[in-house]
Amino acid sequence: MAKRKFWEALNDKEDFFVQMPYTILDSTLSNEAKVLFMHLWKDAFINNKKHEGKHYSDMTQVEMAKKLGYKATGFGIREARRSIKELNQCAVVLTKKQYKKNTHFYHYFLAKHRWQI
Secondary structure (H helix, E strand, C coil), X not given: CHHHHHHHHHHCCCXXXXXXXXXXXXXXXXXXXXXXXHXXXXXXXXXXXXXXXXXXXXXXXXXXXXXXXXXXXXXXXXXXXXXXXXXXXXXXCCCHHHHHHCHHHHHHHHHHHCCCC
């Protein structure tokens, strides 16, 4: 269900004008983490909202591990730490004007990842 909503949101171009950073597209993050990133990106930067009351950069490693579907143990915490670091590096806000110049990113994301998610 979450995946279906994700694609509905992604395909609504008026509501989802966003450029995916290359580091996320080419990262070794799991597909679930990429989906989570898209939701966080949309909430934090497009809608200017906090994700469930918290911006992802304010999430603790335990909270991020749970969001990624891991237990808050060694592996889950390492994945969470890596995800938070990578998400923070990719936190670039784009205006509508910038998006219009970079619509190829949108299609690149669809072509590269739709079959995986």
